[in-house]
Amino acid sequence: MSSPNAESTAFRSALEVIRAVEPRVADAIGAELTDQRESLKLIASENYASPATLLAMGNWFSDKYAEGTVGRRFYAGCQNVDTVEALAAEHARELFGASHAYVQPHSGIDANLVAFWAILADRVESPALKRAQVRQVNDLSEEDWFALRRELGDQRMLGMSLDAGGHLTHGFRPNISGKMFDQRSYGTDPATGLIDYDRVAEAAREFRPLILVAGYSAYPRKVNFRIMREIADSVGATFMVDMAHFAGLVAGKVFTGDFDPVPHAHIVTTTTHKSLRGPRGGMVLCGPELADQVDRGCPMVLGGPLPHVMAAKAVALAEARRPDFADYAQRIVDNAQALAEGLLRRGATLVTGGTDNHLVLIDVSGYGLTGRQAEQALLDSGIVTNRNAVPQDPNGAWYTSGIRIGTPALTTRGLGTAEMDATAELIHTVLSQTTPGSNADGTPSKAKYVLDPALADKVSRQATDLLSTHPLYPSVTLA
Ligand code: DSN
Secondary structure, three states, X not given: OOOHHHHHHHHHHHHHHHHHHOHHHHHHHHHHHHHHHHOEEOOOOOOOOOHHHHHOOOOHHHHOOOOEEOOEEOOOOOHHHHHHHHXXXXXXXXXXXXXXXXXXXXXXXXXXXXXHHXXXXXXXXXXXXXXXXXXXXXXXXXXXXXXXXXXXXXXEEEEEOHHHOOOOOOOOOOOHHHHHOEEEEEOEOOOOOOEOHHHHHHHHHHHOOOEEEEEOOOOOOOOOHHHHHHHHHHOOOEEEEEOOOOHHHHHOOOOOHHHOOOOOOOEEEEEOOOOOOOOOOEEEEEOHXXXXXXXXXXXXXXXXXXXXXXXXHHHHHHHHOOHHHHHHHHHHHHHHHHHHHHHHHOOOOEHHHOOOOOEEEEEHHHHOOOHHHHHHHHHHOOEEOEEEOOOOOOOHHHHOOEEEEEOHHHHHHOOOHHHHHHHHHHHHHHHXXXXXXXXXXXXXXXXXXXOOHHHHHHHHHHHHHHHHOOOOOOOOOOO
């Protein structure tokens, strides 16, 4: 462990150097720390990376191009990049028990694109695609490009529907995956809110997808990956899991056996900054059959790798291999369950009635609100969440009927189950005291709301008090 003094000195010095060039950037960085310190951050996909992880990103690696892979680069002078990329991949393999790890993706979307192209290249007999493997896509002749699109155009993907908690990158239209694949989705049982594996199997039998995708960004339960793999095998599909949200729970061995995707999936993608608590970025894990195609991610679908971020991934993955990370991962789930119980006790409606991961999905129609109204009212009260669709949401993806909350960030700060109950009280107070507003012409609005500003201020102060006993980055003082 470095000394708290060293961490403070490092960040202070960095800001001093930045301030000498553009003081407004230094001020904004300092203000961001203040805002993060003062808000009750319940965004399920956010966290607080360690000082070591943050500092690993601000250095000379940022200046280096390194297209290609370890030991096989399109640029000279990549020996130090090789060192950090190999270290990050080794930590990832050891942490997750995977035979291959590719740590270059810049985000979860990028990781999924790498996986999709690897599967297509492995599974689809496409002369044009084979040619694309050995050249830059930009170099494809127009004829090859049209051939490629024809040959790939009718490939099928089966993933979880958006309103059941699936992700845009699993074949939905606003993302390129929805244009690359003919997509169908599986939902959840309307009575329980849970995945009905028999229905997934039925959909797979009817649709015969090339890829079966599991993984979610707003499903508050475990997924049985052994059963999903059996379904994929029964129709000859490649089984892909996007574990972006729950990678920290896999790393911390909270999700094991049937609930650990790595032994069951052909290919696993993730982000590194959510429950895994690393830098912003993505990663792909796979077996030897797909490793070669995955390693072609850059330049096939990725821009040049970010060596400074790979260095930070290596640091964060090393942290996740320490025994205390397992304790952290278990506390994330304990806290989410305490939050869910606190909300249920106060009368909230939760999708699936609770949680067994890091997130809780409140159906705020029980409070007579849309997700948009609830999100803003909570924000006015110092509580940062995000609105999210619930299954069969009558308000669609923009206004929604849900609020998604997650515990990875507050757990990093050290808040425990008692504070989660206090947090449930604050959320319930705001939501039960907020009423829907009207448009200028008197019609009901899905965005406007009425909340007494005095109550919002009071809750905001209570949220600050709750956080004051668990300071964020206590070792870092900037003044
Ligand atoms: N934006 C991430 C989330 O909030 O879940 C996923 O893309």
